[in-house]
């Protein structure tokens with residue numbers, strides 16, 4: 001295991017931010033911590049990095065107890081925090097060089113690493129720019145370059161795509177996958193379920209400082225009763241036909257509004273054919289049909305009774 005967290009408790013006065021939190025991350029994973037704002041993701045990361053003291057529990061990184069002065073372990077770690085943390089008086093190149101220099105003292109070796117990090121994050125053209133002159137997306141890329149230039153084996157990324165345009169977001173996500181293919185283990189926090197679905201090999205869904213479920217996205221979706229959501233375009237739907245639809249085996253809920261019939265089905269059920277048969281037999285003409293699998297928001301909703309997003 002690269003990360004082992006056992007029974008971690010962190011309180012801010014009366015508020016329990018982490019409540020007996022456990023985590024195991026294996027080498028080579030992109031592990032996602034998914035949870036709404038305030039669920040404890042940043043607190044968990046800061047404890048793992050020994051930036052915060054905690055009340056109870058144990059944290060091991062690379063098999064060693066993590067402590068603020070454990071330089072050997074810190075050298076093997078890269079950090080990309082939620083808030084961009086760069087120096088405004090330094091250029092792009094100098095910023096990356098500074099952060100890389102904390103772990104790589106040799107100048108020539110460092111030069112090659114800084115060039116590589118700029119290439120990787122595609123900010124070479126801005127090497128002489130100061131951060132204040134960069135767009136939001138470029139700033140995020142600089143933040144990432146500063147965190148990864150020394151080629152860490154384990155990378156912590158805390159919501160690196162917040163307030164980033166879709167194009168930069170995709171290039172950041174692709175970059176993370178590439179870092180992982182090149183051998184880095186990644187721990188990634190977000191409240192965007194699409195991101196963890198896109199890049200993470202395993203996911204923990206958090207709420208109120210605790211794990212509520214974990215596994216691959218397929219395993220998580222298999223935990224819940226909610227299955228696919230079927231949408232059918234219809235110009236009319238008499239109430240007696242709606243009543244028949246609501247009684248179909250495997251149908252949890254059905255509603256008709258704005259010429260759309262929306263049917264929420266149970267997981268594992270195959271209700272589409274039956275639904276279409278009912279419509280055909282009753283001479284109800286339908287247009288396009290869509291089927292969406294359950295999302296991680298459905299998992300969160302079914303377990304906690306609330307939406308993942310605010």
Ligand SMILES: Nc1ncnc2c1ncn2[C@@H]1O[C@H](COP(=O)(O)OP(=O)(O)OP(=O)(O)O)[C@@H](O)[C@H]1O
Nearest residue numbers: 012015017035036037038039040041042043044191
């Ligand atoms: N320095 C602090 N002092 C007091 N309470 C704090 C402090 N930092 C965080 N908290 C509280 O601890 C809880 C967990 O916060 P944390 O920032 O770890 O959550 P998060 O899941 O990372 O949320 P976000 O996505 O908003 O960063 C929240 O209720 C938050 O208000």
